Amino acid sequence: MTRRTHIIGAGIAGLSAALAVTADGDDAVVYEAAPQPGGRCRTLQPSDGFTHDNGTHVLFTANGHAINLLKTIGARSQWFEPEPKGLPLYDGRTGEMQHVGLSPWSWLFSSRRPQGLTLPDLARILRLVLTAKDCPVASIIGKRPIMDSLIEPLTVAVLNTPAAQASSQRLACALRQLLRPGAGRLLVARNGLSEDLIEPAVATLEARGASILTGQRLRTLLTSHERAIGLALTDRTVMLGPDDRVVLALPPFEVARLLPALPVPTIFEPILNVHYRLRGLAHPRFIGFTGMLAQWALIRPTHVSVTVSAADAVIDQNAAEVAVRIWRDIIPALRGLGLEVASDRQPETRVVKEKRATIRQAAEILPQPPLRPLANLALAGDWLGSLPATIESAVMAGEHAASILRHVRGTRSPVPRNRPMTTEDAA
Numbered sequence: 001m002t003r004r005t006h007i008i009g010a011g012i013a014g015l016s017a018a019l020a021v022t023a024d025g026d027d028a029v030v031y032e033a034a035p036q037p038g039g040r041c042r043t044l045q046p047s048d049g050f051t052h053d054n055g056t057h058v059l060f061t062a063n064g065h066a067i068n069l070l071k072t073i074g075a076r077s078q079w080f081e082p083e084p085k086g087l088p089l090y091d092g093r094t095g096e097m098q099h100v101g102l103s104p105w106s107w108l109f110s111s112r113r114p115q116g117l118t119l120p121d122l123a124r125i126l127r128l129v130l131t132a133k134d135c136p137v138a139s140i141i142g143k144r145p146i147m148d149s150l151i152e153p154l155t156v157a158v159l160n161t162p163a164a165q166a167s168s169q170r171l172a173c174a175l176r177q178l179l180r181p182g183a184g185r186l187l188v189a190r191n192g193l194s195e196d197l198i199e200p201a202v203a204t205l206e207a208r209g210a211s212i213l214t215g216q217r218l219r220t221l222l223t224s225h226e227r228a229i230g231l232a233l234t235d236r237t238v239m240l241g242p243d244d245r246v247v248l249a250l251p252p253f254e255v256a257r258l259l260p261a262l263p264v265p266t267i268f269e270p271i272l273n274v275h276y277r278l279r280g281l282a283h284p285r286f287i288g289f290t291g292m293l294a295q296w297a298l299i300r301p302t303h304v305s306v307t308v309s310a311a312d313a314v315i316d317q318n319a320a321e322v323a324v325r326i327w328r329d330i331i332p333a334l335r336g337l338g339l340e341v342a343s344d345r346q347p348e349t350r351v352v353k354e355k356r357a358t359i360r361q362a363a364e365i366l367p368q369p370p371l372r373p374l375a376n377l378a379l380a381g382d383w384l385g386s387l388p389a390t391i392e393s394a395v396m397a398g399e400h401a402a403s404i405l406r407h408v409r410g411t412r413s414p415v416p417r418n419r420p421m422t423t424e425d426a427a
């Protein structure tokens with residue numbers, strides 16, 4: 001009887017788990033509730049042709065696991081560095097544009113240094129990087145100009161949590177990674193998240209014989225004697241073989257619904273994205289903002305995507321009004337990059353609100369379940385562990401789940417007699 005790994009959730013964590021399982025030559029099936037794989041990394045393709053991602057996702061060359069995943073699926077060349085000369089940073093209060101290096105080493109050059117960065121600031125950033133005790137980022141940096149011009153936007157970009165609450169230790173993990181030579185290059189998908197990440201991952205899995213079944217929500221997990229024994233999905237029930245294993249690559253609220261005894265984080269932070277359909281730039285550009293509601297924008301050939309992270313203050317506001325406000329804010333910055341935009345005419349606009357974009361990564365001990373709560377079941381997802389909840393942590397969690405199940409022993413005890421009516425036994 002073939003040993004099969006059943007992976008629930010086709011987000012980055014689930015796809016990474018499936019890639020790790022199939023790399024070992026094992027059999028994997030992925031079940032996804034949504035009509036398309038990708039989870040929080042996806043491209044929206046409405047019938048009117050205005051195709052855009054849910055939100056702009058950036059990777060750093062420091063994200064070794066994510067970069068290796070891109071190599072595995074043959075998509076590394078589809079992620080490129082839009083701003084090799086330093087990130088253009090537009091200050092909405094002064095109207096000034098500067099270029100800032102993303103690697104702390106580049107701050108040795110005054111042309112790449114964040115505005116107003118002083119030696120005492122560097123000492124505080126160093127304290128943050130070396131911090132042993134977790135505390136809010138803002139409590140280490142204090143009320144200094146660098147807070148507005150660098151630390152707050154950086155914290156919100158990495159942790160999707162305001163610096164007043166955000167965990168210094170999680171941010172320090174990211175900063176330590178950026179310190180490695182060559183690690184601070186910012187990458188974006190050339191065409192979009194589905195084309196440059198999700199579709200190549202699915203194609204690689206299918207070439208290895210794995211199946212990805214969409215529209216299959218795990219409604220109930222059937223368990224017996226501390227083992228998963230069956231999966232009650234949207235239109236079928238799959239009973240597990242004695243050697244079968246399960247990865248729940250799901251957000252924490254779904255894990256808590258399926259296994260209510262497990263402790264999981266319960267507080268989330270939203271991200272709001274606004275996409276403006278216009279003739280952009282043939283070569284995509286990326287720009288950061290300070291002193292404005294939005295934190296960054298990606299200018300693609302057909303549209304401009306603007307991101308507001310830690311968007312609690314606006315997530316429940318009227319979407320059209322928020323989009324108007326952001327459009328007015330960003331016009332001078334877009335013109336600064338050479339884009340011809342009329343101030344009296346706002347382009348066609350789409351707003352995507354992700355209310356539970358990530359867990360809130362505050363300076364407190366977040367509830368964490370055991371990574372293998374049942375003998376043949378492991379958890380995966382960006383929210384597990386103490387790293388920033390990003391693509392990188394989702395990849396790591398998926399790979400880790402596959403590795404902790406690798407040596408799990410099967411059971412010879414028979415499957416219970418009272419099996420549900422619709423069954424599709426695992427091979």
Ligand SMILES: Cc1cc2nc3c(=O)[nH]c(=O)nc-3n(C[C@H](O)[C@H](O)[C@H](O)COP(=O)(O)OP(=O)(O)OC[C@H]3O[C@@H](n4cnc5c(N)ncnc54)[C@H](O)[C@@H]3O)c2cc1C
Nearest residue numbers: 009011012013033039040055057058217218381382390391
């Ligand atoms: C707008 C936005 C911008 C972001 N920007 C960045 C960025 O710049 N850089 C970065 O690294 N990260 C970014 N992130 C975070 C990144 O998207 C996530 O960390 C990552 O996608 C999480 O992957 P995951 O597999 O852990 O979870 P998910 O993507 O949430 O995957 C879980 C999957 O499980 C499915 N599912 C749920 N319940 C069930 C069920 N019962 N049965 C079957 N399937 C189910 C869901 O539909 C989903 O596909 C951003 C997130 C958002 C929302």
